[in-house]
Amino acid sequence: MNQVMDVLMKRKSVRAYEDREISAEERADILKATLRAPTAGNLMLYSILDVTDQKIKECLAITCDNQPFIARAPMVWIFLADYQRWHDYFIVSGVEELCKLKGTSMQKPEEGDLFLACSDALIAAQNAVTAAESLGLGSCYIGDIMEQYETHKELLHLPQYVFPIGMVVFGYPTQQQKERDYTSRFDEKFIVFENQYHRLDGREFDEMFAERQSQLPKGKSMEGIVNVGQATYLRKFSADYSVEMRRSVRAILKEWMNG
Numbered sequence: 356m357n358q359v360m361d362v363l364m365k366r367k368s369v370r371a372y373e374d375r376e377i378s379a380e381e382r383a384d385i386l387k388a389t390l391r392a393p394t395a396g397n398l399m400l401y402s403i404l405d406v407t408d409q410k411i412k413e414c415l416a417i418t419c420d421n422q423p424f425i426a427r428a429p430m431v432w433i434f435l436a437d438y439q440r441w442h443d444y445f446i447v448s449g450v451e452e453l454c455k456l457k458g459t460s461m462q463k464p465e466e467g468d469l470f471l472a473c474s475d476a477l478i479a480a481q482n483a484v485t486a487a488e489s490l491g492l493g494s495c496y497i498g499d500i501m502e503q504y505e506t507h508k509e510l511l512h513l514p515q516y517v518f519p520i521g522m523v524v525f526g527y528p529t530q531q532q533k534e535r536d537y538t539s540r541f542d543e544k545f546i547v548f549e550n551q552y553h554r555l556d557g558r559e560f561d562e563m564f565a566e567r568q569s570q571l572p573k574g575k576s577m578e579g580i581v582n583v584g585q586a587t588y589l590r591k592f593s594a595d596y597s598v599e600m601r602r603s604v605r606a607i608l609k610e611w612m613n614g
């Protein structure tokens with residue numbers, strides 16, 4: 356295996372960090388690699404918030420579903436899908452006047468533009484994750500940054516066409532984190548299809564989930580739960596944080612579309 360493959364195969368999420376700062380050089384290297392990520396139309400439809408204020412980190416540790424390790428991470432980057440910059444630039448460039456001359460009106464960013472900007476932001480985030488890993492740093496995505504929109508909007512001064520699609524926290528892994536087992540993945544035959552989509556049936560699901568089913572914890576909290584589907588639905592899909600994420604994203608979308 357070459358070194359890039361090695362870094363990709365060895366990565367795992369890291370949620371506990373050594374008490375050690377990330378040097379300015381390392382931060383600069385990670386940022387350089389991040390900004391070289393592919394970007395739709397070379398537009399760079401994202402911004403990165405480098406959260407250095409400890410009070411903001413502590414707030415995020417609460418608002419992002421109470422995950423205290425966020426406040427302990429030496430580097431916290433929020434990846435914003437960002438159409439505000441281009442929209443503002445169109446306006447200062449006289450696009451409105453140009454459209455009037457042409458008998459049209461200036462279009463505003465819609466859902467499709469948001470999806471493209473989210474793709475840009477997350478592709479850049481993954482470059483940061485891989486670059487950090489190659490330097491011996493661990494990282495962890497925090498999807499809960501999509502929750503609590505109203506609070507985050509005020510805390511981070513987010514304008515209308517900016518959507519906080521992901522957060523990544525970075526730090527040197529503790530020994531325990533280095534030694535921790537890797538998480539499993541589903542067999543590729545359930546994930547990769549040739550040419551056309553294949554919907555799985557009951558027998559295939561049994562095979563797909565056999566390993567996770569055998570590891571399903573027992574005990575009081577599992578009362579009435581007989582399989583991975585039920586456990587995942589209750590613990591993740593219908594959990595409070597998922598309900599809040601859906602509410603918050605709907606609020607962001609409403610604002611984005613009300614332009």
Ligand SMILES: Cc1cc2nc3c(=O)[nH]c(=O)nc-3n(C[C@H](O)[C@H](O)[C@H](O)COP(=O)(O)O)c2cc1C
Binds near residue numbers: 366368370497
């Ligand atoms: C979009 C996204 C959101 C995530 N959000 C969280 C999170 O809020 N908290 C957390 O501890 N891990 C989070 N993770 C990390 C996943 O739990 C982790 O990637 C998964 O369990 C697989 O483990 P691994 O990364 O160690 O291979 C997130 C990962 C992704 C890709």
